[in-house]
Amino acid sequence: MNELERAIKLIKNDDIVAMPTETVYGLAGSIYSPRAIHKIFATKERPFFDPLIVHVSSIEMAKDLSSDWNELCSALAEKFWPGPLTIVLKKKDHINELITSGLDSVGIRMPNHPLALELISKTNCPLAAPSANKFKKVSPTSKAHVISEFGNDVFVLDGDDCEIGIESTVISIQKNNILIYRPGMITKDMLEDSLKAFNVKCSYASSPVAPGQLEHHYMPSIPIILLWDCEIDSNSIDPKLLISPYIWGIENNPTAVARQLYARFREAQELCHSSIIIKLSKEFKDLDSFHGILNRLSKAKSLEFIG
């Protein structure tokens, strides 16, 4: 039996599997299996108020889950699926409320990874999957990362390192307005560009943007210090943090930064550095392409200094 066949068998047997996607690895279970859904929450130690994204392998499958799929959704799906865009839609009754945390909406996306797509299509089952990490911790972008979270408790379908590296953009559609709940590598400009024919506006949802969008999230076990166009002011921080810092100067290459972000957090943690110092430019704040990355950094940081 190869790895994919083993994963299919586990899903069909009401179990869970760590599934590669192009964003981050997910902890996947059938939406039709209450046992698997409970196991996802228990394994992640995730509170029930944080809804799960449902992953599909076709647009037909997405339509079967939502009651308000419209032309706009078709345009978005044609442009961005398979890919890192989650669309929140009105849910159909057959979706277990545990998945949606009791909301009447469900987040749906088609991941751009051949193994994920095969797993979904061969089980013929939409898969609920949060990122495969303990609650609030750093999302995994490789098989080794998932193993460091859960040891041998979870079977990991190995799909190599994730291409994108940060979680999908989450949006909802409200009449002629698209609300971005969680920014990602599919940006506001990209969404607006793709919907020119529809006369829609796109904006960021105000805080708290969505259930599960907590202020502190994605945090490694060592503190992250952001330096915006400045050097560290050693008088104003605990000297212990500066004993052996991991220093990363971020360049204006958002694709490469996103791909490395979580792997760097984990590397610094494993090498027992005293802190992670990230040097970056204030100019990035005005770049649409950096929005998702800066969102993750602001949730992961403990301190920042602005020049």
Ligand code: TXA
């Ligand atoms: O890239 C991704 O999205 C990854 C991969 C595995 O697909 N998944 C992921 O899942 O990041 P998770 O559970 O770590 O984050 C899902 C977030 C929730 O915390 C919530 O903010 C939002 O998506 N979400 C899901 N369903 C929602 C809903 N019905 N309404 C509002 N927000 C929702």
Ligand code: MG
């Ligand atoms: Mg997550």
